[in-house]
Amino acid sequence: MVWNIVSDSSCDLRMSDFTSEQVRFETVPLRLQVGDREFLDNDSLEVPELLAAMAAEKSASSTACPSPAAFARAFEKGDRTVCFTISGNLSGTYNAAIMGREMVLEEHPEKEVCVIDSKATAGAMVLLIRRARQLMEEDPERDFEELCGQLRIYQASLRTCFTLECFDNLIKNGRMRPLVGTLLRSLGIHVIADATAQGTIHVADKARGERKTYRAITALMGASKDCEGAQVVISHCENPEGALQLREQILSDLPVRSVDILPCRGLTSFYAMEKGLIVGY
Numbered sequence: 001m002v003w004n005i006v007s008d009s010s011c012d013l014r015m016s017d018f019t020s021e022q023v024r025f026e027t028v029p030l031r032l033q034v035g036d037r038e039f040l041d042n043d044s045l046e047v048p049e050l051l052a053a054m055a056a057e058k059s060a061s062s063t064a065c066p067s068p069a070a071f072a073r074a075f076e077k078g079d080r081t082v083c084f085t086i087s088g089n090l091s092g093t094y095n096a097a098i099m100g101r102e103m104v105l106e107e108h109p110e111k112e113v114c115v116i117d118s119k120a121t122a123g124a125m126v127l128l129i130r131r132a133r134q135l136m137e138e139d140p141e142r143d144f145e146e147l148c149g150q151l152r153i154y155q156a157s158l159r160t161c162f163t164l165e166c167f168d169n170l171i172k173n174g175r176m177r178p179l180v181g182t183l184l185r186s187l188g189i190h191v192i193a194d195a196t197a198q199g200t201i202h203v204a205d206k207a208r209g210e211r212k213t214y215r216a217i218t219a220l221m222g223a224s225k226d227c228e229g230a231q232v233v234i235s236h237c238e239n240p241e242g243a244l245q246l247r248e249q250i251l252s253d254l255p256v257r258s259v260d261i262l263p264c265r266g267l268t269s270f271y272a273m274e275k276g277l278i279v280g281y
Contacts, residue, residue: 003136004078008066008093009041010086010267011125012235012278016043018129023136025129026074030093030267031064041266047238050266051274063270065093071100080144081113082151084128086121086267087199114148119199120160122268123233123280126260128155130231159224160280161194161204163213166273192216194224214246218253221281227254235278237264242277256281 003022007013009029018025032039032050035057039050054061075081083101088094094117101113118125131154135147190213192205204220207213221227232250236243240261247259264272272278 001080001140002078003140004075004081005129005132005136006071006074006078006081006083006097007125007129008085008097008267009265010091010093010121011084011129012122012233012262012265012268013126013129014043014265018133020133020137022140023133024078025133026077028066028070028074028097030066030091032061032266032270033064034061035059039266045266047264047266047269050269051238054270054273061270063091063267065091065096068096068099068103071097072103075100075104075111075113076108079111081111082132082148083113083115084118084125084132085115086125087119087195088117089119089199090121090201112144114144114151116148116151116155117199118155118158119197120158120195120280122160122162122235122264122278123262124155124158124160124195125280126233126262127158127231127280156197157225158280159194159221160278161192161217161220161224162272162276162278163190163192163217164273164276165190166275192220194220210242210245214249215253217246217277217279218249221250221279222254225281227256227281230254230256230281232256232259232279232281234259234261235264235268235272235280236261237269237272237274237276239275239277242275246277246279250279 005025009027029041034053085094097115193203207216234243243261
């Protein structure tokens with residue numbers, strides 16, 4: 001029996017970083033359209049090249065979710081599959097995965113496939129993948145529905161917040177007025193936002209300067225849930241120094257168990273932009 005974890009590429013965990021003798025892992029890539037160039041968000045994508053193309057392109061860039069067939073191909077490689085997707089309120093990826101599940105079960109009714117909407121992206125999805133691997137490895141004969149139920153409960157306990165200091169993509173896509181973006185950048189103001197329980201984005205705070213921003217993030221984290229023993233994943237877009245500083249602030253302010261740092265992949269870089277930080281916990 002082959003256990004199979006599938007995720008779309010917004011999870012920030014690269015396939016090359018996943019190691020298990022008992023569980024296979026695959027990411028299904030989204031596509032990023034920048035002018036007349038298309039970037040496939042796989043392990044080979046070079047984020048600096050993507051960001052440079054976006055900076056040079058005057059028109060709005062866009063993203064496209066994977067096809068149902070792409071998910072179906074990934075699901076077919078396992079006997080029991082758990083799939084995690086970016087929030088269904090931000091992308092059509094969840095619906096594509098559901099359709100892929102139906103395609104596989106029609107041809108292979110003996111297979112078991114569970115699709116879970118993470119209601120988030122980035123680090124929260126990494127934590128879900130790690131929990132799924134742990135449960136699968138602990139008991140390879142574990143009841144499939146019971147495992148999926150545990151993962152849904154864990155998903156509901158996770159939170160996501162992020163901070164931006166580059167607003168070019170928001171301006172080009174008409175989600176922020178140019179004057180507002182210029183003013184925020186010139187004043188060194190960082191926008192701090194979190195994900196709601198429904199998987200939508202809520203602007204929670206603004207802070208001026210990095211230190212105040214990191215303290216505002218830890219205050220938001222502490223107010224949103226009991227962080228005792230929590231695992232934290234910070235995704236950074238070309239900003240390892242900021243991620244390290246935020247890690248130290250989290251460890252200083254909150255009783256978390258661990259804080260890991262990962263570089264953003266293409267999809268999260270597309271939205272976070274340079275120096276953006278995304279926290280899953």
